[in-house]
Amino acid sequence: MSPAKVHPQQEKTPIGESPEGNATLAEIARAAEVSAPTVSKVLNGRADVAPATRTRVEELLLLHGYRRRRGSTAQSQLIDLVFHELDSSWAMEVVRGVENVAREEGLSLVLSESAGRLTPGQTWVDGVLARRPVGVILVLSDLTAAQRAQLTSRNIPYAVVDPAGDPGDDVPSVGTTxxxxxxxxxxxxxxxxxxxxxxxxxxxxxxxxxxxxxxxxxxxxxxxxxxxxxxxxxxxxxxxxxxxxxxxxxxxxxxxxxxxxxxxxxxxxxxxxxxxxxxxxxxxxxxxxxxxxxxxxxxxxxxxxxxxPLIEMAETAARLVLDLRRGARPATTRVDLATKLVVRSSTAEPSR
The missing domain is CATH 3.40.50.2300 (Response regulator)
Known part of the structure; x- marks a missing residue:
């Protein structure tokens, strides 16, 4: 008895060997043993996915370098701006800088606070995935490696203003001297x-x-x-x-x-x-x-x-994120703007 013929459309493409060198949604679904719509739900931050399934899919997305193609889904006209604390005029200067660029581009802001934590929680990440913003700006904050991978796999660029720690060479950041x-x-x-x-x-x-x-x-x-x-x-x-x-x-x-x-x-x-x-x-x-x-x-x-220059730092970060969204590669991932001493009336020669 001759072996059954396999229709070309039934042949499985091994993960990592898709034509563009990037795992496809269908390949991720097969590896996770779930449906393609389930993988899509995870990608879009939907809540109606079992935690164990979500974890398995996220691990495969990271392992096989899945990255959503630009323009493959509807994009909200938003920039996500997250602070570790949002309770001072310092923060308002940063908001003003990002808002300047957002206004020029016809975008709106979503403000978040991580309640003093230097790394936002998973709830925030899930919200970002559901909103699908054009980009994310973190202020005095950082992301875990898993959170970075989640944003990267959805093609959501991000940058950090005044990073709390060393963000690494692969994370775009804007600081000061x-x-x-x-x-x-x-x-x-x-x-x-x-x-x-x-x-x-x-x-x-x-x-x-x-x-x-x-x-x-x-x-x-x-x-x-x-x-x-x-x-x-x-x-x-x-x-x-x-x-x-x-x-x-x-x-x-x-x-x-x-x-x-x-x-x-x-x-x-x-x-x-x-x-x-x-x-x-x-x-x-x-x-x-x-x-x-x-x-x-x-x-x-x-x-x-x-x-x-807080306003300029925020504007620089916003423009960097938008350039990344358009596919441009920055000349450098770290930008430091100059500080300047401003002498007023609170300093004088010591009296003793």
Whole structure:
């Protein structure tokens, strides 16, 4: 008895040998032993898929490099913008920058907050997959390898503004010259004659915080001043942290005559601590911030600070994401925009 003939359409194409070198939806479905509509549901972030099935499909999508073709499904006219915290004028500057580009492109924004976590949860990822935005921008956040793979497989480009950690060479990111900013702030204070300069740093888990402190240390070394770990305090980028940390520093037996704050919000906390202790700014204490938020020009006295171009950073990230969406390859995956020291009335020569 002669063997049955197999119709050409019934022959299975091994995964990874599709004509474009990219696994197809049907191949993923066969490997996962589910239907093609089930794979489509997973790709689109649908909730009506069993968790075990979803995990198996996601693993196969990652393993075999599935990537949805551009234009293969309807795309929403949205940019997803996610913050680890969304409660300050700092965040509003970033929103304004992304909104500038979105308006030019006829797009809308979706804002999300990850409740202080530097990595958004799976619920957020599922929402992004369901919305199918033209791109995602993360602020002071990062994604897990699995989350990155999920966005990549759906052809959703992403970029990070001021990444919390080292995003790696393959993740587009936009930052600022934090080290140079810390150097300039501290050099300004040493130039005024300050010799005991304290730092209220942001969280050490964030790359920008570490870079600013490193710049501070380099400025001390250049001025021939010793680095004293006792003059460093760490806290979140909030008023409360600046207040608590500066209270400790200003009540040392030999307190600093100047403080460099990790951001402008911490600097406002320093102002409150100085007021409570009866210290005048800048007569008794010089203060330098970081960010140059609009409010720093209106507090008393106006704050000397390091300007990081938040709006331009956000605009750059948005344009980078849109270029990636159009298939363009960036010349570099890391962009650092320049900081600038802005001298106002909160710094002066030490009175002692």
């Amino acid at each position: 934090n080290w140079q900013g810390g150097l300039a702030a501290t050099r300004h204070l040493t130039g005024l004659g300050h010799r005991r300069i304290g730092v209220v740093s942001g969280p050490s888990r964030m790359m920008c915080s570490r870079a600013r402190v490193d710049g501070y240390r380099a400025a001390l070394e250049t001025a021939g001043l010793p680095f004293d770990p006792e003059l460093i305090r760490e806290g979140e980028f909030h008023h409360e942290a600046g207040y608590a940390a500066s209270l400790e520093l200003l009540q040392l037996p030999d307190p600093p005559t100047a403080l460099f704050a990790g951001n402008d919000l911490q600097a406002l906390g320093i102002y409150e601590a100085a007021r409570e202790l009866g210290l005048r700014i800048p007569e008794d204490l010089s203060v330098v911030g970081f960010d140059d938020l609009p409010l720093t020009r209106w507090i008393g006295p106006p704050l000397t600070t390091v300007r990081q």
